[in-house]
Amino acid sequence: MGELLRVEHLRKVYEPATEAIGDLSFTMRAGELLCVVGPSGCGKTTLLKCLAGLLRPTGGVVEMHGAPVTGPSPAMAVVFQEYGRSLYPWLTVRGNVELPLRHKRLSRVERARLVADAVEAVGLAHVARSHPWQLSGGMQQRVAIARALAYEPDVLIMDEPFAAVDAQTRADLEDLVRDLHATRGISIVFVTHDVDEAVYLGERVLVLSGAPTRVRADLPVDLPPERDQRSTRALPRFTELRTQVYEQIQRAKRGQNVAP
Amino acid sequence: MGELLRVEHLRKVYEPATEAIGDLSFTMRAGELLCVVGPSGCGKTTLLKCLAGLLRPTGGVVEMHGAPVTGPSPAMAVVFQEYGRSLYPWLTVRGNVELPLRHKRLSRVERARLVADAVEAVGLAHVARSHPWQLSGGMQQRVAIARALAYEPDVLIMDEPFAAVDAQTRADLEDLVRDLHATRGISIVFVTHDVDEAVYLGERVLVLSGAPTRVRADLPVDLPPERDQRSTRALPRFTELRTQVYEQIQRAKRGQNVAP
Amino acid sequence: MRVRKPLLGAAGLLAFLVVWQLLPALGLVDRQYLPYVTDVLGRLVEELRDLAFWRRLGLTMSSWAIGLTIATGAAVVLGTMVGLVPFLRRATHTTVEFLRPIPSVALIPLAVLLFGIQQRAALVIIVYASFWQVFVQMIYGVADVDAVARDTARSFGVTRRERLVYLILPTALPYLMTGVRLAAAVALILAITAEMVIGNPGLGRMIELSRSAGDAVGLYALVVVTGLLGLLVNVFFRFVERRALSWHQSVRGEEVL
Amino acid sequence: MRARLLYPVGLPFLLLVVWALATTSSTNRFFPGPAAILDAFGETWIGPAFVDDVLPSLSRLAIGIVAAIAVGVAAGTLIGLVRWLRELSEPLLEFFRAVPPPVLIPIAMLLLGITDTMKVVVIVSGAVWPILLNTVDGVRATDSVQSETAAAFRLTRWERLRFLVLPAASPRIMTGVRQGLSVALILMVISEMFASSAGLGYRIAYFQRNYLVAEMWSGILLLGLVGVLLAAVFGLVERRVLRWYHGIKEVNRG
Amino acid sequence: GCTDSDATPAVQASGELRQVRVAALPITETAALWGGIKAGLFAKHGLAVEVLPAQGGAQAIPALLNGDIEFAIGQPFGAFRADLQDLGVVLIGNYASSYADGADINAVVASATSGIARPAQLAGRRVSVNSLGAAGDVTIMAAVEKDGGDPTTIKFVEVAFPDVPAQLAAGNIDAAWVPEPFVTQLRGRGDTFVVAPYQATVPGLATLTTLASKKSMDADRELIADFSAAMKETLLWAQDPANEAAVRQAIKDNLELPPPVADSVKLPTFGWEIDRATLETLATLATKYRVLDRQPDFGRLVQQQ
Ligand SMILES: Nc1ncnc2c1ncn2[C@@H]1O[C@H](COP(=O)(O)OP(=O)(O)OP(=O)(O)O)[C@@H](O)[C@H]1O
Ligand SMILES: Nc1ncnc2c1ncn2[C@@H]1O[C@H](COP(=O)(O)OP(=O)(O)OP(=O)(O)O)[C@@H](O)[C@H]1O
């Protein structure tokens, strides 16, 4: 598979003077599952917004399939960190999930099926007719996830998508994501604060330094592609990797310089 | 120490027909640190709002220090799950933290010190003059935490307060909470989805069933009161407890009935 | 970037002036009824050099300012109260709906009866008309407080007064700003209309005089003056708004791609 | 149930009583009592006057309101969304907004004749401003995360309008419409005070000129009633359009 | 440099003058009053008069009744209406009248395209007056009937005098009742003079009269007497051709009229004596055409001073 994303010397300064991203370079293959971790406030959300074409970088290049990203691409879906605010209170759960499908020339039946499947997958079939403000925090977050799933994107960008759900649901959703990735070959960029999650899900973990952020470490996850909540997490290599990532974050937080 | 909270046959139905809390009874001692876990959407936030006097129960009793709770008490501080919306965009970080202190007859100097300490404690001293919408998600959440800390409450109610912060910061904040509890004797009700966190922090873990919620299990955490991120988590008893809690949640999700 | 906005605005005005000049020039409208812009502007300059004009302008603007201040003050206080207390809101609903649409013009005889042919009569009319603009906005604004934000205030035991100052008023501020801008325009319109109808001295009377004299150029010059006044008022309130609402989406929100 | 009836009529009834008491003790001819006005109301408005004066006025009002809403929302949305357009047109709009409608009537009469169209245009020319301004503000205040969501999912222009911009601005738009309604009613009266020989506004002006004080007050009463009726209809529409919004408010009060 | 068009040489008479407020329409006819004040005729009688512009009886009469003003100068029809409502208004004198013969001060003018040449042809057409239900439409109806037309078919609309030329030209109305200077202006551009309705039906009809309230009549006889004497003198002064220039100067000083118009505008007959007969005729016509439902009580309304 070819190169999907290329980020080179990316830099983003929020006016007047907050340097969120210092100088960031990495590439990502098509079909890869890349996890991004880093200290709070280091610039992960900012990076995702630049990748998704929602924010114009101050400097550097973001390329997708070799062409510079100038705006949101139709092949991409995003799950926002601020899940609550990304749902439209005037639409029901179903309406929110269906909304992005409207311009996807699908038959009515097809569309209904996609929506129903996605809502089912996140375990919200029983509240499909409720409005978002009638749901709990975790349920709202799952609506946002369902919306992205139903959209059937080629690239899925997720910003701490499981922050507000319980351990069991989280495990189920993690497996759902792995499954999507494996069967449909979707490329996924996944931001998380949970180091175990990053290692369990990712094929590669990108550790970012504190703001202004740089790449602090780029660790390939050499676990078998067939993963399982029990056995994979019990592997010694898993523990090794998670310790490695954890230490990198800790150093990033302490602001140590990146080894060249 | 005496009884702080008594909840008896609590029931809450959202109009028209969502039964969030079925029949909930438990008590809590003053100075206790109680962790609440349960499946997503089971009614944890609803419970906290009832405890805080923000929501009127449909049935049952909530008593604090022997008197029924009819409205918010000045001795209580709450960290909301929807941290973003609980911050006022027209105030700076400092302004947000300072706001609840204004009616606390403190000298200006004293107040400034409290604010500075709290903001420092959550690691946001460098952005004290920014507005909340200029901050990342995790930073916003920490502002909400700082606000509750500066308030110096007797009872602290926290609804997934660390959902959006990185592993390292989370560990630091966990220790901060343990420390507050130990040195100042604050009573804390702490909702979390992280089972490890619940066991590490709590003196007792309350596991709730799926909605309409009941108490599924009420487990005392018999770990030594002196805890430490490395050694405590490495204790065999810790692993035992976390497996216990995890299994209870899993069963709760599968909707099995509570053993009487 | 700073200069872009006024430049564009000026371009808009200029285009309008050109169209105006062309209408009579191409014979689409008789110039007796729609005189050339150049003539009107010429007259305007003449007026601007006349002290009497400034005196009348002063009279009109002082009624405007006094009326607007009273109306805004009263509406903010009453609107906040009615908006916050459900009992008041429900009890006053029909009465408000009844009183609001009563044309201020129809109240002129009443005002004259109470206060005579004086500035105070005009003030009553101005206050009455502009009060409702702010009042309605205030009620809506006060009701728009975010639930989580409000619960936050309640749970921290923030006092009533502080809640008002730090939560409710900031939430209602964008609404208030719109209300005041609307009210400022309405007050100006009524200051002038009242002078036209009641006949107390000011710009309105000048307009009525040029009208009855069939002096189209003078009439349009004065209409332009009223328009310009409205513009100045808006520039002023926009400035205040940018100051007061720097945190608000509509002010900071221009960055999204 | 009792409270539901008590709230809408309670305060008006109280005011009516105060008024009646005040007028029995005073002999001022310009303040007739409620009984006299009610008499005049029956004599003046019930009968052919309703068809000749009131109905045409109301239909012009209705057309004017619909047109003002259409123009105000369409233009407001466009201006709110397109920054350069806003900057281009803002001074111009402010300019026109400040021109008193009575001054515009002769010009409108010239261009459109002494027709119903002229009166409708006058109504629109005043009622459109609150709607337009509120729409602009509402559109501009759309939540940033919500618009980012729309951008990320590549909603088309039309979908964005239909599912994001208009619903998000709808609470503000409804505030504007509510204010526009009363302005429209006022302008209906003013437009009939010029170049007219029938209509509700004309009648009121006529009574006023002829010191038919009770009749004049009955006209004002009728206007007030029309206002209440408009507000009631508006309330119904608003509750439908803003169901989600009131839903949230409802939950918050819970 | 700057100008100040308000700055008129102050003619403040010294001494103890009694303040009097008079409401008058801002029209050319008021020139007699302004001129008389400037000429010091009121000061001679111990009065300092302030002229308040009122837009018509609807504004002036409430102010008169609540004591905000002492006198008002207005059309007799306003006084008729007020009397019918028992408001307690009295006519204490005349002010201006139309001409019994010769070119009158107002007329019905038809647009050239309407083809109207005589009063009877107004039947069934759109005719404008400045205010419905007053002397204008009553006398026009009488004139049409006199000429053999059906007055009930005329469609009257209200158009303010200054708007008439444009509306006539646009074809929105067929004919209009206008005073000077509009009559001259319209005829000058080719519109047709149809009839002078006052002259045709009630020659010499009063156009403006002086009003006071019954209350002040009873309470302050001295003021009424002083003011009446001053008014009488003023109107005589204004009627004197020797003072015409001063009267026209008063127009220029107080109204924003272009000087050529102010110099050429036709002035009415000024005089203090009320011609009660013409007023009664007018009221009779008004009752006939159902503009009024009964006759005012002239015995109490007219109190010539
Ligand atoms: N709109 C904004 N204006 C100004 N500064 C901003 C804005 N958004 C973010 N920042 C700043 O940019 C930096 C990076 O923010 P970002 O949201 O990308 O962090 P993050 O890595 O997503 O953090 P978290 O894990 O807490 O969500 C932070 O220091 C923040 O204060
Ligand atoms: N305002 C509301 N109106 C109607 N139903 C509501 C409302 N708020 C919550 N609910 C329902 O009540 C139930 C419990 O909600 P609650 O927010 O208490 O869950 P929670 O335990 O906090 O979940 P999470 O962990 O996802 O935050 C859910 O089924 C939710 O749909």
Ligand SMILES: [Mg+2]
């Ligand atoms: Mg983030």
Ligand SMILES: [Mg+2]
């Ligand atoms: Mg919750």
